[in-house]
Amino acid sequence: MPLLNVTDLRTSFHTRSGVYRAVDGVSFAVERGETLGIVGESGSGKSVTCYSIMGLIPQPPGRIESGTAIFDGVDLLHCKPAESRAIRGKRVAMIFQDPMTSLNPYLRVSEQLIEPLLIHEKISKAAARRRGLEALEAVGINDAARRIDLYPHEFSGGMRQRVMIAMALITKPELLIADEPTTALDVTVQAQILELIKKMQRELGMAVIFITHDLGVVSGLCDRVQVMYAGRIVETADTRTLFHHPKHPYTRALQRSIPALQAKGTELYTIKGLPPDLSKPMPGCAFAARCEFAAPGCITTPAELGTIAPGHAHACIRARLGEL
Template identity: 65%
Template structure:
């Protein structure tokens, strides 16, 4: 049995402009110790998926409309507030994108770092402080004994992200959710933070759910990858398969649009159009209006295509046009 089994998760937002189906039927498993990636453009529902698991969606306007998330013998989605608190920050840790805004500027690092220990493990302050110092050393902060009493603004962006990682891992969670942890950082710092997450994961055996829009980052850290578009997964495969033989038109378009892989002098490839408005019902394949392969293909059925297993472990939305592989691409 997998560590976490998410089944048909639906999170909708009830707004004045209608019901926005931000996450509309998402299923995935996380095995102990593995790294599962969720990639997609802004607004595809990556973050909402993960925040739903910890019930961090503002309700209202958000509402978890259906699905289950089995974590051991718990269903995360139906836990009461005091029960989910036993999980959040204890058994499932979180790192956010922006380390500048996710640390409290008024509190010393020490206060923020030992808080989860005081709450979840009920140990004394001195003991908690010792563990916090050890944790800071483990994420590579020099002179941790002194630095722990600093305020967040005394750290650089990369160092702050290290503090966030220390804070998320201090309770030894079984799962770490990393939401775009390196997007706000320089490439060289990004490299250090990615290496650090990988190293800590190997030492502690933590499973990681890694959210990002950057396919290159995914290819470096993830074992399994889910490609998300308009609230659903369009493709899932292990990282090797996804990059060596992507099947869905969206995955292929996303790969082609990476500036680093294109040659100078030519126009950069871009995906035409915009992602669909999720407040409107999507009939058929959500990617159809932006997909070159849909030209000349018959119009679609009213429902969105379901995931189909094309090879063992390789799932793709069953849309004939999106699956029509052009080898030249």
Template identity: 55%
Template sequence: MSEPLLSVRNLKTVFKTEDGQFAAVDDVSFELNEGEVIGIVGESGSGKSVTALSIMGLVPNPPGRIAGGEIRFEGRNLLELPEREMRRLRGGRMAMIFQEPMTSLNPVFTVGDQLFEGIIEHEGVGKRAARDRAVELLDKVGIAAPAERLDQYPHQMSGGMRQRVMIAMALACNPKLLLADEPTTALDVTIQAQILDLLRELQEEFRMAVIMITHNLGVVAEFAHKVMVMYCGRAVETAPVGELFERPSHPYTQGLLRSIPHLDHEGARLRTIKGTVPSPFALPPGCRFAARCEHARPACAEAEPPMIGVVPDHEAACIRLTGYRHDLTRATEPVA
């Protein structure tokens, strides 16, 4: 088999604060092939965005740093590259859409100036050619009168239009890997749907690999090929998207799915996951989810559960799965 486009192995990213050091991402591993979409889901503070920033080499140092692991992109370990090489990759071979376009776009420069910068830097073209490319990009992402919009400032555009500009900036140099961090946050549901449809069309057209970071399982269901569920900085379940919805195996994943509102349950009280996420400075021994888990047993507090195979390509970190095994020809069964 060919090498994956992106391979993250045992990634650990830590932050040092006045209260001490904590791991925002702790021993996370996954792979992504060309043209594949992975959804990373979890509550706020689970490590989703820091995982993306680590891949892009954008973890602020200080207070953060990558303390261990490996990030291989197109065969090269990004953690060994000098910063000048990472700058060539960012915006070129790999790009990121940030979750709040109003703060991600510079308010004192026109949209055109911000688009031109990346095109000129990575494509080595003049400003006239960069302007033509920028007009083409804005038209591609569905912005009307693109030539006129280039001379506008971010505050003159709606939230949905600013997000389309961010997508155009990310796609300016035809990246092979796109990281989208909550790309529909703060947009109304109609605009959210339009942005997701646009991302899907562009992903299929350019055969990009995409990391979609979200807390919305509905977005994952309609956009991703596979899913990684994170909790307290760790991956607790990974699976193909259909498999995860059909057979969620970690209690945290099951709780997330149960909390989704259903139209046929009108008037019913929404189910929640009891308790709160523990402080990163006071993580419990053993399974980090145990205090909130309805299936917890004394053994859960003894050691961090490893990822255990449910079926091929589906793993979850729960000791309830210890008696299960892989069988390449049949469904997973308890070991007698």
């Protein structure tokens, strides 16, 4: 049985200018100890998916229209607040993109670091502080005994992200959701943080959902990848298959627009047009308007995710018919 099983999740935002279907029927599962990458551009619904699971969607304007997210037998979307509080922050933890804004600037690192422990475990403050020190050392912060009493502004960006990771992992969660944890960091620091996440995952045996828009980051870290576009999953496969035999035109286009894979001096491949307006109904494939292989049928026929090989599914009707 998978650790987390999400079925038909639909989250929309009701605003004055219409209903935006940010997540539109997303289903996926995460096994124990595996790393799942969720890739997509801004507005593809990758963050909203995870925020919905964690109950972090502000309601209103957000509304979870349907779906279930079963974590170890408990439906996170429909359980009692007390039940979800017992899971969130303890068994499922999250780290965010911007370590500058996700730490409380008014609190010393020590206070925020041990807060999850004080809430979720019967532990004395002194013992929690010892655990906090160990956690800081585990994420590679030198001189942790002195630094634990500093304020977040006294840390650099990479250090703050380490503190965030230490805080998320202090309760030894079974699932870590990382929402673009390296996007705001330099490449050299990104390399450090990715190594750290891998190391902590090995030590704790936890599952990781890694949200990113960078296919390069995914390739080294994730076992499985799902690509999202306009609130839907368009392709999901294990990392090697996705990189070597992508089927969906959007996955291919995304891969082709990475500068590193293209010859210098030639014009870079670009995806024409803009992502669709999520407040308008889309009966067919959401990517049809930008797709170079779109046929008239693509705009009207619903594009359901269909399995083509064990673990490999995509939502392109033309690729499934063998036309691409």
